[in-house]
Amino acid sequence: MEFTNKYKGYTIVNPLMTGGILPEDIQKNLCNEEWLRVGYSLCFNCLEGRSSLVTKPSVKDHLQKIAEFFGGDVAEHTFGCRAAQFAVMHTVRELAKEGSYSDTIIADPNSHYTTNIAAEMNGLKVTEPPHSGYPEYNYTAESFADKIDEVKKDTGKLPALVVVTHVDPYYGNLAPVKEIGKICEEKEVPYMVNAAYTGGILPINIKELKVDFLTLSAHKSMASLGPLGYLVTTFEHSKKVFQTSKQRPDWSGRAFGKKIPNIFGCSVGGIPLISSMLSFSHVKKRVQSWETELEKTRRFADDMEDLGGIMLLGQNPHNHHLLHFETPGLWEISQKHKRKGFFLSEELEKRKINGVHKGLTKHIKISVYGLDKEEIKRIGDAFREIADKK
Amino acid sequence: MVDIDNTIRSYLGSKYRLVGIKILNEIPKDFNRPKKPLRHCQMVREAALGKTFTYDAKDLSCPNAELALGFVEPKYVDVEPRIKPSNTKAVRVGPVEGADVVLAIVTPKQLMDLAVISGGISAQFKGEIAVCGEATAKVFMEGKPNITVLCNGARILGEYKDSELIVSLPYDDAKKIAEKIVTLEKKGGALCGCLTSDIPKQIILSLKDNGFEKGTDYFFGRIDDWDVRIYLDKDQGGRYDRITIHVPVKGEVKAQKPFTVRKRGNWSDVTGTFEPEEIGINLNSGENLKETIRALIEKNVKME
Numbered sequence: 001m002e003f004t005n006k007y008k009g010y011t012i013v014n015p016l017m018t019g020g021i022l023p024e025d026i027q028k029n030l031c032n033e034e035w036l037r038v039g040y041s042l043c044f045n046c047l048e049g050r051s052s053l054v055t056k057p058s059v060k061d062h063l064q065k066i067a068e069f070f071g072g073d074v075a076e077h078t079f080g081c082r083a084a085q086f087a088v089m090h091t092v093r094e095l096a097k098e099g100s101y102s103d104t105i106i107a108d109p110n111s112h113y114t115t116n117i118a119a120e121m122n123g124l125k126v127t128e129p130p131h132s133g134y135p136e137y138n139y140t141a142e143s144f145a146d147k148i149d150e151v152k153k154d155t156g157k158l159p160a161l162v163v164v165t166h167v168d169p170y171y172g173n174l175a176p177v178k179e180i181g182k183i184c185e186e187k188e189v190p191y192m193v194n195a196a197y198t199g200g201i202l203p204i205n206i207k208e209l210k211v212d213f214l215t216l217s218a219h220k221s222m223a224s225l226g227p228l229g230y231l232v233t234t235f236e237h238s239k240k241v242f243q244t245s246k247q248r249p250d251w252s253g254r255a256f257g258k259k260i261p262n263i264f265g266c267s268v269g270g271i272p273l274i275s276s277m278l279s280f281s282h283v284k285k286r287v288q289s290w291e292t293e294l295e296k297t298r299r300f301a302d303d304m305e306d307l308g309g310i311m312l313l314g315q316n317p318h319n320h321h322l323l324h325f326e327t328p329g330l331w332e333i334s335q336k337h338k339r340k341g342f343f344l345s346e347e348l349e350k351r352k353i354n355g356v357h358k359g360l361t362k363h364i365k366i367s368v369y370g371l372d373k374e375e376i377k378r379i380g381d382a383f384r385e386i387a388d389k390k
Numbered sequence: 391m392v393d394i395d396n397t398i399r400s401y402l403g404s405k406y407r408l409v410g411i412k413i414l415n416e417i418p419k420d421f422n423r424p425k426k427p428l429r430h431c432q433m434v435r436e437a438a439l440g441k442t443f444t445y446d447a448k449d450l451s452c453p454n455a456e457l458a459l460g461f462v463e464p465k466y467v468d469v470e471p472r473i474k475p476s477n478t479k480a481v482r483v484g485p486v487e488g489a490d491v492v493l494a495i496v497t498p499k500q501l502m503d504l505a506v507i508s509g510g511i512s513a514q515f516k517g518e519i520a521v522c523g524e525a526t527a528k529v530f531m532e533g534k535p536n537i538t539v540l541c542n543g544a545r546i547l548g549e550y551k552d553s554e555l556i557v558s559l560p561y562d563d564a565k566k567i568a569e570k571i572v573t574l575e576k577k578g579g580a581l582c583g584c585l586t587s588d589i590p591k592q593i594i595l596s597l598k599d600n601g602f603e604k605g606t607d608y609f610f611g612r613i614d615d616w617d618v619r620i621y622l623d624k625d626q627g628g629r630y631d632r633i634t635i636h637v638p639v640k641g642e643v644k645a646q647k648p649f650t651v652r653k654r655g656n657w658s659d660v661t662g663t664f665e666p667e668e669i670g671i672n673l674n675s676g677e678n679l680k681e682t683i684r685a686l687i688e689k690n691v692k693m694e
Contacts, residue, residue, distance in 0.1 A: 113584060134608040134621035134636060135659065170606075305656060311638055316655030328610050328617075331603070362605050 014355030015322035015367035019221035026278045039270045049258045051269040062277045071205030072232035081196045081217035082114035084231035087262035088213045089122040091241045092160040102157035106147045110168035141179030167197040171314030172322030181210030200283045202290040223279035228272035303380045307387045321369035334361040351382045395486045397568040402500040406438035410489025412482040427451035431521035431544040433483045442484030455522035471528035491529045492564040494557045513537035525558035535559045596676030634663045642694035
């Protein structure tokens with residue numbers, strides 16, 4: 001079967017993807033060094049039975065550097081950010097079972113679906129403070145304090161966890177994580193920040209933010225192949241969340257002492273982790289240039305709005321590279337176009353640009369993160385030509 | 391073509407196959423007879439577990455089924471429901487494709503799911519002559535779905551569990567239900583299956599009738615030269631209780647109470663929040679919506 005990549009060489013503008021694009025030299029390294037030859041590329045020198053303990057090449061050091069980079073003490077890599085969230089939720093569920101906390105958690109109203117799925121898998125109820133609605137969808141730190149009090153009043157216990165999506169996947173809004181961290185610290189509620197869209201894009205220090213658990217997506221925001229996530233925490237919580245296996249089957253008497261149940265024993269041992277290890281120095285460097293990237297993004301947003309019939313939703317001025325535009329002007333074109341809602345993605349693909357959601361024209365999510373000025377101009381021109389078809 | 395059996399069975403989460411019943415008015419070339427005479431309801435249950443049968447009256451151990459399925463005419467007392475006139479030469483039990491009637495052995499919960507997706511099922515049953523009469527003959531004759539709570543014969547000899555009922559559908563109805571399930575699974579409210587809001591459908595339709603298209607969780611449209619957005623606000627408990635009218639203007643604009651103006655990037659957001667009744671809007675019917683919003687904007691908002 002011929003299986004070719006239709007989008008080879010295209011400019012990617014999907015906000016899910018732009019922070020995950022690998023630098024070209026690393027793409028070459030992965031091929032040239034034969035890291036792609038086998039799924040267990042990192043496991044030849046595994047002595048201790050868990051990929052995070054491998055020292056040649058040193059996954060162990062890499063994880064320590066990841067923890068330090070985000071201001072934490074301990075990090076483990078996971079099968080994506082959702083698995084990191086699952087580990088945290090499973091940990092707090094145990095606390096709830098012991099009776100220390102309620103089985104309700106508080107999540108922001110723009111949280112990613114995986115936050116809710118992880119809660120559901122662990123039998124935790126989710127309650128949300130409200131957002132401000134159209135067009136900004138903001139929420140306040142104080143609303144979390146109110147919610148914590150409300151859960152305490154309703155259940156007699158504190159919520160097992162507060163979850164805040166650092167930058168949400170819908171509007172690209174930057175959450176007041178520091179202020180919420182302060183509230184959680186005062187009220188003694190465990191605090192998780194889902195930094196899938198920010199860790200590896202902009203600077204984060206969990207100690208400064210009073211965060212107990214930081215979940216990261218390497219393939220979204222750390223120039224890595226996927227699936228790969230990280231869970232960063234402090235010593236205060238690492239023992240519980242990264243507790244090794246205790247159970248022994250009754251007949252064989254075997255034990256799995258180095259495996260961590262919350263991350264499904266041993267995590268990724270192949271290409272996603274290798275790509276992330278190779279990209280890490282690039283990621284550390286690019287985080288320093290976040291302000292420049294943000295400026296480019298804001299300028300692009302302004303240019304898009306100048307086309308007419310397009311308006312940025314969420315915070316404005318914007319604070320992240322994920323841009324969500326309402327585009328009734330493009331929707332109007334789609335209504336008369338024979339390809340209906342698919343016209344936009346197809347017009348962009350004609351210009352070798354891909355990543356806007358196919359079939360949608362009322363709204364688009366787009367990112368120009370990591371692109372140079374010329375490429376950004378090319379994307380802007382493409383939209384101008386398409387909008388002019390009106 | 392939709393696989394009726396797989397689709398409906400997967401939707402219901404049932405271990406039983408759907409059982410197609412075909413009434414044959416000509417003697418078939420090949421029979422697939424039970425090893426010994428059985429009741430019709432027994433063959434249906436065995437077919438639900440994977441067997442198929444093509445049988446005639448000789449293979450039936452239940453005289454009521456002979457009458458109900460139209461193998462013979464009643465001589466002394468009529469039996470209802472039954473296939474009439476009695477011209478049945480054989481009955482095929484098993485394959486759904488090409489069947490006249492499709493039977494599903496269901497629990498009450500599965501019956502509820504089927505009733506919901508089919509928009510309601512009217513049923514008539516009395517607990518006698520059930521699988522052969524109420525589920526097969528009645529549906530064959532009337533071309534409408536039915537439910538049977540089975541009969542003692544089916545429960546004792548047919549080994550149906552106390553928790554089981556049978557829903558019977560004309561073939562075309564079964565096909566339509568399967569197609570509806572496929573459509574719903576594809577859409578689920580959105581292509582990705584996630585919902586961006588829980589705004590009632592009636593309100594979405596009434597706003598659409600007024601020229602407002604639904605965005606994620608709000609509505610966009612135009613009134614005269616104004617771009618207008620409608621957002622439905624919820625109270626703390628999640629009830630929709632207010633309507634916010636937004637007029638986003640690029641540049642400067644003036645507005646008076648009850649509207650306010652707030653800068654947002656290059657935009658001036660003119661915003662007013664109201665209780666629908668207070669301004670005479672009925673969100674469900676859409677009555678007065680456009681005129682009211684037009685009047686509010688004309689009176690209170692001016693371009694600079």
